[in-house]
Amino acid sequence: MKNKWILLFSHFVIITFLTGCGSQKELTDIAIVTALGIDKDENGMYVGTFQIVNPTNVAGGLQGGSAGEGTAVTVYTATGKNIVDVSRRASIKVSRLLYYAHTNLVVVSEDIAREDGISNILDALDRDVQFRTTTNFAIARNAKAADILSIVTPIDKIPAKKAIENLKFSEKKWGGNIIVNVREIIEDLTTTGKEPVIPGYAAEGNLEAGKQLENLHYTSPKATIHAAGLGVFKGDKLINWVDEYDGIGIVWILDKVKEANITVDWKESKDAISYQVMRDNIKVSYELDDSIPNFSIYIRVKGDLGEVDAPININDRKIQAEIEKKLEKKIKEKIQFAIKLAQQNKTDIFGFGEKIYRSNPDTWKTLNQDWNDERFPEIKVKITVDASILRTGLKTNPFLFQMDQKQKK
Known part of the structure; x- marks a missing residue:
């Protein structure tokens, strides 16, 4: 009996220290922001674009179609002196509390x-307790961030999801793009001897028509959004663009190539x-020659033949x-182009300086002050590529070779 009272008293004590859901937020009280766009108006004020989910129009229809009568998202804009001010002022237009925990994309x-830099924006995002630093980040290329977030997209009903999956798939299959998040950019900006590379995103077509629900009713939408190369940064400012075809060299040096497609000529056939x-x-790797770093890049590549449009015996x-020699030469040219581009722009986007800093901090002290502007543009880089063919596909020889042999008989 005594033990029963002790147990009962213990339970009572424990219950008194349990906390309730004092900070809970009901779904009917919040507006889930899936993406945030940041522009500036003619007066130099920040313009925030908030892509907010319409739950009733998303449920049951995330993959194309329409679960409700309206669009899956609603876009609101607000103007302010800084990012926090923009967010506060948005409350004038939105009847619910803006909720950023599910924000998956920020577009600037x-x-x-180019002009202001992105450090103050990153600082605001990094300080907000709701924002996740794994939120993806992109630059609106030749467009407003508001346009990127306002165009209605088929297949993926939520435009932010479409943009993210587009970048991921492009990174995985094409090799000329990467996807980065807020944390990775902050790390690049604060890491010694490393500058950021951020993907671009663009809109094309009739942008006003693309913002209408009718954009989903066409087999060929009036407006679309798509990945648009890589933005090269120096510090927190954009200084140049690299298209997807040439960006693969940058992605290769950053060791982020998952899959890629390389084409080579054969005789007169391009x-x-x-x-x-x-x-x-x-x-x-690198070695020092009288305190001057000389870098070496060794790349080993294995892959399959995907197409052979020439009458050759691939057995x-x-x-x-x-x-394989042609492939090695082509890949080497891609790497050389990337290095030359970075050196011309005087920005070490590859983290060569970081390697020196981590392995030889004393030497880095003598290079640090003028690394981007003087030292990095002058470094020599030796590139070695070893490419090998794993498989030639289902066909042992292209039928073009068989046709050529037939004509010779």
């Missing part, structure tokens, strides 16, 4: 990225052979070896 206009990179390994090991 190209003008802000881009006759398509090579699908399936896996790669990259090693970046012939000599032919395969010749193809």
Whole structure:
């Protein structure tokens, strides 16, 4: 009996210390912001664009179609002196509390990225307890961030989801794009000897028509949004763009290539052979020559032949070896282009300086002050590529080769 009273008293004590859901927020009281766009108006004021989910129009219809009668998202704008001010002023237009815990994308206009920089925006996002630092970040290329977030998209009903999946798929399959989040950009800005690279996103077509629900009713939408290359930064400011075709060299040095497609010529036929990179390994090293760093990049690539538009016998090991040499030359050119571009823009987006700093901090002290402007543009980089063909596809030889052999009989 005594033990029963002790147990009962213990339960009572424990219950008194339990906390309730004092900070709970009902779904009917919040507006879920899936994406945030940041522009500037002619008066130099920040203009925030809030892409907010319409729950009744999303439920049951996330993948195309329409679950409700309206759009899956509603877009509101607010103007303020800074990012926090913009968010507060948005309460004038939105009847619910803006909720950023599910914000998956932040888009900043190209003008802000070039002229003002993005550090103050990142600071505001990093300080907000609701914002996740894993939120993806992009620059609106030749467009307003508001346009990117306002266009209604087919397949993926929520435009922010479409943009994110587009960047992810492009990074995985094409190789000329990357996807980055707020935390990664802050790390690049605060890491010694490393500058950021941020993906671009663009809108094309009739933008006003693209903001209407009718945009979903066309087999060819009036307006679309899509990945648009890589933004090269120096510090927190955008200084140049690299298109997807040339961006693969940057992505390769950053060791973020998952898959890629490389084409090479064969005799008079342009881009006759398509090579699908399936896996790669990259090693970046350096050595000092009288306190001058010389870098070496070694890339080992393995992949399959995806297309052969030339009458050649790909079972012939000599032919395969010749193809591999062409691939090595093509990949090397991509890497050289990326390095030359970065050196011309005087920005170490590859983190070469970081490697020196981490392994030899004393040497870095002598290079740090003028690394981007003087030292980095002058460094020599030796590039070695080892490409090999794993598989030639289902066909041992292209039918073009069989046709050529038939004509010779």
